[in-house]
Amino acid sequence: MSEGRFRQRVLSTVRRIPIGRVATYGDIARLAGRPRAARAVGNIMRDCRARDVPCHRVIAAGGAIGGYSDLPVKRALLRAEGLIVTSTRVKDFARKRWPERRKRR
């Protein structure tokens, strides 16, 4: 099956994104221990067939929708979770982003 230690860490991280919340590829990379591997995360999401992995909750930087095998479906899934999604971005992204950002000291 799937190889790649990083891959496993990415999948388990994505599995923890709560319903109605989103995270960027970069966020996942960081949480998975490789802050600059956002692009690699995208490659991993590309195969995302596992149903228990909410890959639709992984979007691009700044709240942009990002990629998906079928964008209309991605928008529908996000909307179904209560998010407001325009053709290109998730509205109110800062507040829907997961996990909560640490306040600066």
Add this chain to the structure above:
DNA sequence: TATATGACAGCAT
């Protein structure tokens, strides 16, 4: 061991 491949990010234009 080397090269190719992107559901990216950030900056420049």
Add this chain to the structure above:
DNA sequence: CATGCTGCCATAT
């Protein structure tokens, strides 16, 4: 706001 380019990286060949 849209394009394009560079840096970065795990994976597959």
